[in-house]
Amino acid sequence: MDNVTRIGVSIEPDLLQMYDEMIESKGYKTRSEAFRDLIRDALTHNTVEDAEAAVCGTITLLYNHNKGDVKDKLMDIQHNHHHLISSSVHVHMDLERCLEVLIVSGKVREIMALTDELGSVRGVQNGVPVMLSGEFTEHHHDGKVTEHEGAHHHHHH
Numbered sequence: 129m130d131n132v133t134r135i136g137v138s139i140e141p142d143l144l145q146m147y148d149e150m151i152e153s154k155g156y157k158t159r160s161e162a163f164r165d166l167i168r169d170a171l172t173h174n175t176v177e178d179a180e181a182a183v184c185g186t187i188t189l190l191y192n193h194n195k196g197d198v199k200d201k202l203m204d205i206q207h208n209h210h211h212l213i214s215s216s217v218h219v220h221m222d223l224e225r226c227l228e229v230l231i232v233s234g235k236v237r238e239i240m241a242l243t244d245e246l247g248s249v250r251g252v253q254n255g256v257p258v259m260l261s262g263e264f265t266e267h268h269h270d271g272k273v274t275e276h277e278g279a280h281h282h283h284h285h
């Protein structure tokens with residue numbers, strides 16, 4: 129691995145033992161890789177607590193397509209928020225139940241509001257969001273490419 133900084137961590141033996149057992153059960157080869165993932169998870173968690181932060185992720189829905197007008201309602205809601213949804217996958221799980229996964233990106237508060245709206249439709253059993261932060265390179269139409277500045281997403285057209 130190139131360009132890394134080594135740090136020393138002081139830790140109580142009991143806590144280290146629990147850490148080692150946890151990372152072994154998860155299949156990590158080294159303490160360092162597990163530690164890096166813990167930091168990434170913490171940073172993602174921190175981003176998701178910021179309602180204005182830009183995130184990508186999924187909204188997973190499980191619903192009964194025979195219940196009322198659930199299909200029409202879900203379709204209407206998705207069209208009303210088409211700017212947040214880039215793709216979706218629909219799988220017929222059995223005679224009644226459908227699994228639908230929406231690929232989304234937007235602000236945390238937008239993804240949460242969309243999840244709540246979809247999840248509250250009668251017939252929807254589960255509506256579960258997964259939100260991830262990331263450093264995305266933004267393409268500008270004037271030809272310049274710049275990094276995202278922190279969590280805030282700006283479109284320039």
Ligand code: NI
Nearest residue numbers: 219220225226
């Ligand atoms: Ni279906």
